[in-house]
Amino acid sequence: MSSCEFTMLISSLACGIAEGKSAEEIALISSVFMQLGDTLTTIAAHKVLCAPEDSG
Numbered sequence: 001m002s003s004c005e006f007t008m009l010i011s012s013l014a015c016g017i018a019e020g021k022s023a024e025e026i027a028l029i030s031s032v033f034m035q036l037g038d039t040l041t042t043i044a045a046h047k048v049l050c051a052p053e054d055s056g
Helices: 003-018 023-049
Strands: none
Touching: 003 023
């Protein structure tokens, strides 16, 4: 899958999730996914910087 195809897939998914929802509901869903992404980024950075797998 190309980068353009991947971004179109994500955009289509967002449209599907937003369909029939109020602006407030969309904002809440968005904030949940943003927090999820930020938390996953923090976990990945911690694994790389603070708990490398080969240090065991």
